[in-house]
Amino acid sequence: MATAALHEGGSRPSNVFTRHDLKGDTVLDCDVVIVGSGAGGAPVAAELAEAGYDVIVLEEGSYYQTRDFTANTSQMVRQLYRDGGASIAIGNPPIMFQEGRAVGGSTVINGGMSWRTPENILARWRDEAGLDDLTAHSLEPYFERVEKRIHVAPMDHDAIGRDNWLLKKGADAKGWETLGNLRNQAHCVGSNRCAFGCPTGAKQSALVSYIPRALHFGARVYADVSVQRITMHGKRATGVIGSVRTDDGAKHEIVVRAKLVVSSCGAIQTPALLARSGLTSRSGMLGQNLSLHPNVKVVALFDEDVSGWQGAHQAFQVREFADEGLGCFAAVNLPASIVAMSVPHRGKQLGQFMDQYNQMVVAGLLCEDTTTGHVKVINGRPQAFYNLAEHDAHNIQRGLVLLAELLFAAGAKRLLLPFHHAQELTSADEAHRVLSAPIPTKGWEVVTVHMMGTAKMGSDRTTAVTDGYGFMHDVDRLLISDASVFPSPCRVNPMETIMALATRSAGHIIDNARRYLG
Amino acid sequence: MIAFAPPARPSPFPSPLALRLEQMPMHELEHVFVRGVTPDLDQLVGWEFRGINHLPFNALRIGELLGIKKFVKGFYRAEDGRVMGYNIPVGRNALDGRWHLKPSDSEPKRWGFFEVAAVDPTARDNDYLHAVLLDYGKGDNPKLDPSQNLRDYLVQVDPKNPDMYLGKASYALGPLRVPAGFFILERHRVGLTDYVRR
Amino acid sequence: MTYHHTPTTRAVLDSLVPVICPPEAVPYRDAIVADMALQFEVVPPIVQRALGLGFVTYDLGALPRYFKRARALQGDQAEAYFHSWEEGFTPLHVQFARVINQLMSLSCYEQPAMMERVGYRPAAWIEKVTKKRLTVFADDVRKQDAQILAPDPLRPAMKKEVA
Numbered sequence: 001m002a003t004a005a006l007h008e009g010g011s012r013p014s015n016v017f018t019r020h021d022l023k024g025d026t027v028l029d030c031d032v033v034i035v036g037s038g039a040g041g042a043p044v045a046a047e048l049a050e051a052g053y054d055v056i057v058l059e060e061g062s063y064y065q066t067r068d069f070t071a072n073t074s075q076m077v078r079q080l081y082r083d084g085g086a087s088i089a090i091g092n093p094p095i096m097f098q099e100g101r102a103v104g105g106s107t108v109i110n111g112g113m114s115w116r117t118p119e120n121i122l123a124r125w126r127d128e129a130g131l132d133d134l135t136a137h138s139l140e141p142y143f144e145r146v147e148k149r150i151h152v153a154p155m156d157h158d159a160i161g162r163d164n165w166l167l168k169k170g171a172d173a174k175g176w177e178t179l180g181n182l183r184n185q186a187h188c189v190g191s192n193r194c195a196f197g198c199p200t201g202a203k204q205s206a207l208v209s210y211i212p213r214a215l216h217f218g219a220r221v222y223a224d225v226s227v228q229r230i231t232m233h234g235k236r237a238t239g240v241i242g243s244v245r246t247d248d249g250a251k252h253e254i255v256v257r258a259k260l261v262v263s264s265c266g267a268i269q270t271p272a273l274l275a276r277s278g279l280t281s282r283s284g285m286l287g288q289n290l291s292l293h294p295n296v297k298v299v300a301l302f303d304e305d306v307s308g309w310q311g312a313h314q315a316f317q318v319r320e321f322a323d324e325g326l327g328c329f330a331a332v333n334l335p336a337s338i339v340a341m342s343v344p345h346r347g348k349q350l351g352q353f354m355d356q357y358n359q360m361v362v363a364g365l366l367c368e369d370t371t372t373g374h375v376k377v378i379n380g381r382p383q384a385f386y387n388l389a390e391h392d393a394h395n396i397q398r399g400l401v402l403l404a405e406l407l408f409a410a411g412a413k414r415l416l417l418p419f420h421h422a423q424e425l426t427s428a429d430e431a432h433r434v435l436s437a438p439i440p441t442k443g444w445e446v447v448t449v450h451m452m453g454t455a456k457m458g459s460d461r462t463t464a465v466t467d468g469y470g471f472m473h474d475v476d477r478l479l480i481s482d483a484s485v486f487p488s489p490c491r492v493n494p495m496e497t498i499m500a501l502a503t504r505s506a507g508h509i510i511d512n513a514r515r516y517l518g
Numbered sequence: 519m520i521a522f523a524p525p526a527r528p529s530p531f532p533s534p535l536a537l538r539l540e541q542m543p544m545h546e547l548e549h550v551f552v553r554g555v556t557p558d559l560d561q562l563v564g565w566e567f568r569g570i571n572h573l574p575f576n577a578l579r580i581g582e583l584l585g586i587k588k589f590v591k592g593f594y595r596a597e598d599g600r601v602m603g604y605n606i607p608v609g610r611n612a613l614d615g616r617w618h619l620k621p622s623d624s625e626p627k628r629w630g631f632f633e634v635a636a637v638d639p640t641a642r643d644n645d646y647l648h649a650v651l652l653d654y655g656k657g658d659n660p661k662l663d664p665s666q667n668l669r670d671y672l673v674q675v676d677p678k679n680p681d682m683y684l685g686k687a688s689y690a691l692g693p694l695r696v697p698a699g700f701f702i703l704e705r706h707r708v709g710l711t712d713y714v715r716r
Numbered sequence: 717m718t719y720h721h722t723p724t725t726r727a728v729l730d731s732l733v734p735v736i737c738p739p740e741a742v743p744y745r746d747a748i749v750a751d752m753a754l755q756f757e758v759v760p761p762i763v764q765r766a767l768g769l770g771f772v773t774y775d776l777g778a779l780p781r782y783f784k785r786a787r788a789l790q791g792d793q794a795e796a797y798f799h800s801w802e803e804g805f806t807p808l809h810v811q812f813a814r815v816i817n818q819l820m821s822l823s824c825y826e827q828p829a830m831m832e833r834v835g836y837r838p839a840a841w842i843e844k845v846t847k848k849r850l851t852v853f854a855d856d857v858r859k860q861d862a863q864i865l866a867p868d869p870l871r872p873a874m875k876k877e878v879a
Binding site: 047050051070071072073074075078083084086145148149151186187189190191192193199200201202204208209212213216307309310335336337338339340341342343344346347348350351352354355357358381420503506507510511 | 734735736737738739740741751754755757758759760763795814817818819821822823824825826830831833834835836838839841842845846848849852853856857860863864865867868869870871
């Protein structure tokens with residue numbers, strides 16, 4: 001039984017293949033080939049496999065099981081993150097982003113927040129992109145199905161760490177709306193290793209939910225495969241060509257022939273794959289429209305023991321200002337090494353600062369961006385470009401003032417801001433004073449894990465890359481199933497939206513099997 | 519697709535929309551064409567449509583000079599189940615005047631037959647996957663009939679209006695496709711549902 | 717492992733440990749520098765080359781002022797020279813200093829002794845809570861696992877149709 005293997009250290013499922021298994025050039029045939037095994041690809045794989053179709057999933061990253069996720073943070077980052085987590089969107093300021101690269105995709109390294117697409121976002125997508133079918137009502141069955149599959153549930157009370165209780169205390173003192181996070185977890189016990197692979201098996205990432213399900217119904221997963229391009233016959237996608245590097249350093253080609261090709265590589269890699277395949281969009285929007293949900297964090301120091309690492313990652317979200325473009329505030333404990341990396345201190349000052357690690361609350365805010373960037377493909381590799389809009393910069397600065405107020409209301413004594421050369425704050429009034437004037441963005445430390453929009457959906461092929469189900473306009477049998485298809489930022493953590501749209505697309509394929517798989 | 523309820527009596531004259539399309543420059547017509555939707559073949563079969571050609575250099579009135587500005591296209595289902603179509607010549611008169619089929623409305627000359635089918639993305643003629651292809655090469659036309667080199671794409675201009683279509687014509691010279699302008703189709707009268715060519 | 721520090725890179729990193737890491741981390745210099753090699757291995761080749769070039773430039777850039785390479789600087793001189801890069805003749809200087817500071821700080825606090833010093837003990841915590849999950853919540857865990865594999869077709873009435 002696949003799940004037993006994942007949780008209890010059993011052997012690798014027989015229909016998972018890695019670079020250790022591939023001895024030479026390989027040609028495979030199937031009904032559906034899916035490139036990418038994360039939130040967009042894994043649900044499609046599971047649904048179509050259960051419907052009786054022969055599904056192959058190709059994943060660039062490696063296959064890990066729950067027992068492989070350890071407390072060694074930098075090792076986990078090297079194994080699970082593309083480019084060691086050092087991907088950067090060039091711009092003012094440069095924005096660091098992370099993409100998961102492992103079977104299960106970015107769901108293996110995300111925090112697991114699971115929210116339905118807000119109704120006003122769906123309304124925007126209907127109005128701007130002509131997607132009349134995207135209503136809360138029509139998507140309800142898909143949201144429900146996803147939530148059941150990945151066990152979306154509120155946190156167990158005693159799995160919530162002190163840092164999150166302090167966040168809530170501050171928000172309550174301010175009278176701000178706070179929600180308990182819904183996360184894809186079955187009794188998360190607060191190991192706080194979500195971003196480095198859940199070592200307890202509680203987080204129901206695609207790795208431990210949709211992928212085992214797909215395998216159970218006959219899908220095959222090939223890990224360590226880097227897909228170079230999609231093969232075409234005229235305007236019909238007919239498969240993919242990739243390569244795998246074996247242990248002896250040799251490179252072998254893997255060709256998959258399929259009736260339907262699904263690209264689920266994410267908003268940075270999907271446009272790159274399509275560009276390498278010679279595919280363009282009449283709309284000119286392929287690779288454009290990149291939105292990021294830029295976020296910044298502060299480090300607050302308290303006089304009490306917090307030990308935020310003993311408790312769940314992000315148990316609450318403060319949503320008071322969501323309608324003003326500040327999607328949420330949250331407490332996100334980081335391992336000691338990541339905190340050390342992200343503060344400007346060094347030497348003795350770094351040591352003194354880090355000695356207070358267990359008194360820290362690391363809190364962040366997420367901004368719903370109003371501008372977009374783009375992904376350019378250079379020598380076959382994607383490079384993201386994005387300049388933070390002045391409006392969003394002002395909004396983030398305002399958000400920092402509010403977050404500072406919250407943390408000082410919770411009892412924080414000092415606060416470190418996400419700017420180079422920023423002074424430490426000791427009060428909310430100081431936050432108001434310091435942040436009252438615009439701070440040049442070039443010194444900001446901005447990060448993101450939500451990349452969206454680079455193959456946006458829409459009914460008008462002159463302005464959109466894909467149709468309302470994610471099928472690429474003017475190409476036959478090519479589905480894009482990941483956050484690239486979002487017409488705009490979704491304001492909330494995108495995983496559940498991606499999974500619901502993927503499930504809906506799978507249903508559409510099954511309903512029109514002759515057209516897509518005949 | 520919603521089942522089409524034919525109008526009690528289509529107008530015999532071109533609509534303002536048809537006349538507006540006729541006046542549009544090529545690049546705007548291309549824009550309209552690309553934004554069109556796939557025609558439902560059941561909405562075409564058994565009907566004849568008023569046609570207006572929008573040839574390159576439209577302002578020079580080449581269509582009028584050649585006597586092909588106005589025409590009729592009809593659609594029917596062949597014995598083998600394929601959807602087929604034909605052309606009917608129309609007398610010259612003002613663009614907004616009546617369509618007089620030649621030699622007569624009751625017994626028109628049908629020529630330039632074509633097959634109507636979804637665009638095959640793997641075939642040579644795959645420029646517009648959202649259109650249907652009117653392939654004169656599969657129309658069993660006489661060997662020396664030059665019309666058999668025509669390849670037309672057809673879209674429905676507005677998903678809410680099943681009476682208006684826009685076509686984009688090209689002429690096949692081996693593997694080459696020479697653009698031959700656009701044409702506008704508007705529902706005209708009941709045609710032949712089943713037609714057996716003799 | 718495909719990446720190895722060049723002698724220049726290693727020497728510069730060795731010299732920067734006392735500048736970037738806190739004094740209590742200096743005994744772990746070798747482990748910190750070795751950990752950085754693991755980090756460099758996974759960055760794109762173009763970034764590796766840029767870093768390599770950066771280290772060479774950093775090393776030689778100290779010559780005009782100190783008449784010795786940066787790798788040989790110690791104490792206040794090493795501190796002052798690194799600071800001059802942080803303040804930056806060019807944005808590239810600033811960015812290089814920032815990146816090295818970040819990566820070395822990361823490697824520093826990946827050392828078990830440094831984690832222990834700040835009271836971060838994730839391994840023991842993970843073991844404790846994992847045991848809790850698989851005992852206290854065993855039934856629910858089994859139910860979720862079973863649900864993942866239970867038949868639940870998206871379109872119950874449909875069978876596979878292939879031309």
